[in-house]
Amino acid sequence: MTSNDMALELFFLFQTGFGALGNSFLLVLYAITFFIGHSMRPIDLLLSHLAFVNDLVLLSKGIPQTMAALGFNNFLDDVGCKLVFYFHRVARGLSLCTTCFLSGFQAITLSPRSSRWAEIKAQIPKYIVLFFSLCWTFHLVIYCNILLTVKGPTRIKNITENQNFIYCSAPTGVSVSVALHALIFSLLDVLCVGIMVATSGYMIFVLYRHHQRVQYIRGNKITSGSSPETRATQTILLLVSMFVTFYSLNSILALNIHLGRLSSWLVHASAFLNACFPAYSSFVLIVSDSQVPRYSLVLWERIKLLL
Template structure:
């Protein structure tokens, strides 16, 4: 019986999150650009913005998770602890997904309280005007705290992603040097493609 491989499960989860991003930000933004107004009421804005914030955070987190998973998978088994971790990776996927969803749902819980449908007239200060919805932070402190919290979270996960991706590139570089005399053509091309894939993944979210 065919089973979904761990990397495929992570990629499927990432695709689901990116689809949520498209539905909650891309589609409403596009409709607004084409002149459609009053798409959502206050309740609709709260639901859409909350879902968007969770999906955006999960997109970064799951991309980081994929990078870490690949780094652990290709790392040489230097001891019993790493060997056990490699063997348990498939069983750790579901708890990790659940933890990431729970953490980001908790972190983004304030988003619905600041989300309202657009009002006629000028946009108040400290308000993010998304076109289809407004995110009104009411005061400078709330605006700054939100920006700091989101930035710290994103930089933390991107930092882990950069570290694990750099580790993968280092392993690929060492492996390429070791096998250069044996396989100069096919092996080098495969490793180069793998290195380019890692770099593209990091550049996309860095």
């Protein structure tokens, strides 16, 4: 094993472990807080779902990528490759969908009471679980084609007819159905990213207008603190910015891979960018969301009572 292989192995292992630890901490924290009967915000359900699907993204991509960096390129058979790629794509789609809904949810929450979103603001928390159900059903169905196309590396006989993803492979031939699926997925991704950008712009506008109003009322004196709603919005904006940045960079690499410009460097770089948002978003929430320390304190107090 070369020093580069060792560095890749440690890098993917650290990124996967670091991200899985953060997401699992949030998931367990939200779950225990809910089960002990402590009041939670509607947005916490969205954040816990985001932590769960981000864990799936990391584990379904990070562990195989780490094994590949170790030199074990044939550790998965056809069934293993199909399941790993299938659940990774489903989890990635759910992460995109949840982040998009999270951005829209916070934009509606932040909207003034006099706006046309006022009625929707009161109703939208009731449909969060329904949204999750529809998203899971939709993504589990539309990615079924992966179960037919992805194969194990042992099936590779002609490198000109297959894309070798180090530990799995897929045909390079572009049929009508494959092109149609790719077009649908691209349009859905672009739509979600467009919604995130639009809602983020709206939230920035609302926060700026609120800041100007506060300055006008209080003169030139700027308040030292901000409301929980404002802090939550700033956290969502940071998450959306991270997602759009990493998604855009990864899309460029993925396009090069699908065009046949395949190399182990491109595959590893794409895997790294793919895992950046799932790995680091949990720590943005831990550091930025004021409710996380509050929930942790409540949980700690309950633990002390039990002891």
